[in-house]
Amino acid sequence: MIMSAYRLIDVVDRDRLQEILDKFTEATGVAAVLADLDGRNITEPSNFTRHCTLVRSTDAGARGCHASDASLGRLSLESGGPTMALCHCGIVDLGAPIVIDGVCYGYVLCGQVLLEAPRAADIEEARKRALRFGLDPDIYVESFLEIEVVPEHRVRAAAEMLHITANYIVEMGISRLTQKKLLEEDRKLAELERTLRSLEFKALKSQVNPHFLFNALNTAVRLAYMENATRTREILYSLASLLRYSLRNQDKLVRLRDEIAHVKHYLYIQEMRYKGKIKVTINIPQALDDVLLPVMSLQPLVENAVIHGLENKPDEGELRIIAYELPHHQAVRLEIIDNGVGIRKEILEKLRKAQNTNGCRNGGGLGILNVDSRFKQYFGPDYGLEIYSEEGKGTRVVLTFPRVFDVDNERGGTSGLQVADL
Numbered sequence: 059m060i061m062s063a064y065r066l067i068d069v070v071d072r073d074r075l076q077e078i079l080d081k082f083t084e085a086t087g088v089a090a091v092l093a094d095l096d097g098r099n100i101t102e103p104s105n106f107t108r109h110c111t112l113v114r115s116t117d118a119g120a121r122g123c124h125a126s127d128a129s130l131g132r133l134s135l136e137s138g139g140p141t142m143a144l145c146h147c148g149i150v151d152l153g154a155p156i157v158i159d160g161v162c163y164g165y166v167l168c169g170q171v172l173l174e175a176p177r178a179a180d181i182e183e184a185r186k187r188a189l190r191f192g193l194d195p196d197i198y199v200e201s202f203l204e205i206e207v208v209p210e211h212r213v214r215a216a217a218e219m220l221h222i223t224a225n226y227i228v229e230m231g232i233s234r235l236t237q238k239k240l241l242e243e244d245r246k247l248a249e250l251e252r253t254l255r256s257l258e259f260k261a262l263k264s265q266v267n268p269h270f271l272f273n274a275l276n277t278a279v280r281l282a283y284m285e286n287a288t289r290t291r292e293i294l295y296s297l298a299s300l301l302r303y304s305l306r307n308q309d310k311l312v313r314l315r316d317e318i319a320h321v322k323h324y325l326y327i328q329e330m331r332y333k334g335k336i337k338v339t340i341n342i343p344q345a346l347d348d349v350l351l352p353v354m355s356l357q358p359l360v361e362n363a364v365i366h367g368l369e370n371k372p373d374e375g376e377l378r379i380i381a382y383e384l385p386h387h388q389a390v391r392l393e394i395i396d397n398g399v400g401i402r403k404e405i406l407e408k409l410r411k412a413q414n415t416n417g418c419r420n421g422g423g424l425g426i427l428n429v430d431s432r433f434k435q436y437f438g439p440d441y442g443l444e445i446y447s448e449e450g451k452g453t454r455v456v457l458t459f460p461r462v463f464d465v466d467n468e469r470g471g472t473s474g475l476q477v478a479d480l
Contacts, residue, residue: 070100070227070231072101075092075101075224075227076101078223079092079220082220082223083104083105084105087208088105088170088208088213088216089104089106089107089169090104090105090166090167090168091104091127092165092166092167092224093164095131095164096124096128098124099127107170107204107205108201108204109198109202109205110149110170112191112197112198113147113191116191116193118192119191119193122145122146122147123145126143126151127145127165130143130152130167131153131155131165131167133153134165135157135162135165138155139154139155139221140153140154140214140218140221141154142169142210142213142214147202148180148183148184149169149170149171150170150172150173150213151168152169152217153167154217154221154224156221156224156225158225158228158229158232163232166217166220168216168220170205171205171206171208171213172205172206172208173207173208173209173213175207176202176203180202181199181203185198246294247294293326293327296324296327297323299323300320300323300324300327303320303353303354304354310353311350311351311352311436312350312351312352313348313349313350314348314349314350314381314390314392315342317351317353317356317357318340318356318379320354320356320357321356321357321360321379322340324357324360324361325338325360325364328364334374335368335374335375336374336375336377337374337376338376338377338379339379340378341380343382343383346390346461348463349390349459349461349463350463351433351457351459352432352433352436355429355432355433356392356394358425358426358428358429359426359429359455359457360394362426362455363377363394363396363398363455366398366399366401367396367398368396368397368398369398371397371398371399375396375397375398376396377394377395377396378394378396379392379393380392380395381393383461389441389458389460389461390458390459390460390461391458392456393454393455393456393457394454394457395452395453395455396452396453397451398452398453399449400447400448400449400450400451400453401445401447401453402449406447409426409445410445413430426443426445426455429443429457430442430443433457436459437460440458441458442458443455443456443457444456444458
């Protein structure tokens with residue numbers, strides 16, 4: 059049985075529940091209260107006996123009552139329904155778990171009755187308890203003898219009725235709370251969608267596929283229904299980070315660590331979408347964290363591997379991103395490798411031809427070729443990307459670029475670039 063992340067007090071309308079409890083105890087003659095998972099009362103005690111009110115007025119007595127309530131609640135959770143037990147004062151109580159969709163939110167506790175009249179030994183034990191609680195023994199015993207003797211079947215019937223009623227009320231409360239959270243998530247999604255539709259930034263529209271963004275939004279909505287919206291904030295956070303990063307100046311060089319962080323946000327959303335179908339490994343030496351490359355270089359390549367390489371793969375896909383130095387060339391090589399469906403030979407030849415002839419650079423040709431073009435523009439014709447692929451086995455995209463650092467990042471200087479000494 060799963061314990062709820064919600065507190066019962068956050069779920070129910072306490073005033074309404076208190077009113078129902080009061081009517082219930084008036085009709086049945088038994089005391090009742092609702093407790094959270096720790097045994098703490100979330101409603102006022104309803105129809106509590108003078109005996110139990112006296113006991114709970116002392117620190118020692120109240121601690122014992124809370125411990126008894128929590129223990130009875132756990133017993134009822136194990137049994138799956140109303141459970142009878144003696145409290146620390148020898149009084150009969152019943153507890154029943156409040157369980158909605160396999161999640162426990164708290165307990166219904168009722169009773170404070172006896173199944174048979176007290177015997178001399180019971181009265182003597184009551185006197186000893188009074189002394190432990192710091193109460194007057196005569197007053198305490200008098201209150202103990204006032205406790206009603208009730209047939210067991212009547213107590214069980216009352217507990218069952220309260221159990222059903224409380225579960226219904228809590229279920230309605232959870233539904234209301236979930237609806238409120240979903241409305242808030244819908245508001246956030248609508249705001250993000252409006253932002254996306256109003257963006258005229260060409261690089262964002264071309265390099266972050268709008269279809270991917272809308273799929274991510276839909277994934278967030280589904281997660282909100284599937285669970286208590288706990289991970290929805292994470293997926294929305296990743297999406298917001300993608301949007302913010304995509305709005306950076308497209309003429310800017312950024313650190314490799316920033317590009318990898320951006321890719322991780324993209325992959326987190328895709329992992330939620332594909333539900334563990336894709337295994338991702340990223341291995342970047344720390345020494346290369348601050349090497350510079352054009353902004354938004356890696357995400358189009360990773361997206362291409364996911365959408366065109368791994369999405370249609372029938373079994374689990376694997377994506378690896380690795381980087382290493384080429385010391386003799388003062389360069390860095392970064393590889394994006396997938397074991398997806400691969401690229402057909404004729405399409406691969408067209409890509410290489412377009413790459414060599416500087417073709418397909420505008421309009422719909424953005425993506426892989428755009429990345430290659432930008433690397434050559436920044437670093438010269440000796441740098442860029444190479445594509446290796448075999449149909450049915452996977453694709454490897456290799457980026458080569460100079461081992462260049464920002465002077466501000468590496469040496470504390472003013473500005474400009476510097477090739478690292480090897």
